[in-house]
Amino acid sequence: MEQAELTKVVLKPGERVLVNGTLIEMAEDGLKIDPRAVWLTDESILKPEEANSPARRVHLLVQAIYLDPTQYDEVYPQVVSAMGEIVRTTMLREVIDNMELVFQLLQDRRFDMALKASAALVAFETALLREYPSGASL
Secondary structure, three states: OOOOOOOOOOOOOOOEEEEOOEEEEEEOOEEEEOOOOOOOOHHHOOOHHHOOOHHHHHHHHHHHHHHOHHHHHHHHHHHHHHHHHHHHOOOOHHHHHHHHHHHHHHHOOOHHHHHHHHHHHHHHHHHHHHHOOOOOOO
């Protein structure tokens, strides 16, 4: 996908801008964004080439739904399949509980919370791989 050129917008404290229906205000200490807005910071965006583990694949799919809920019907079966692979190959209760939580949150259309839960799974997997680098898996 080609990266579009970014538009520079200069705001003074107290000034606001509306972007795709989302009100953004420049405050003295940073941006204030409507809490209903869908957004991610650069550090929390998982890129497709970084989805190189079971938990990261689940997280990437949940991220896709979070960023564009209209993809739900298309992406949800892929999430369920990817989660099923993890659940079938693990005996770790924490992982199974997390997968059940992600599943329920997606069904309830609570995509922001599902994204947080899948991010927690990625963090758990990362810590596990750091502790057992010789091929531990969920």
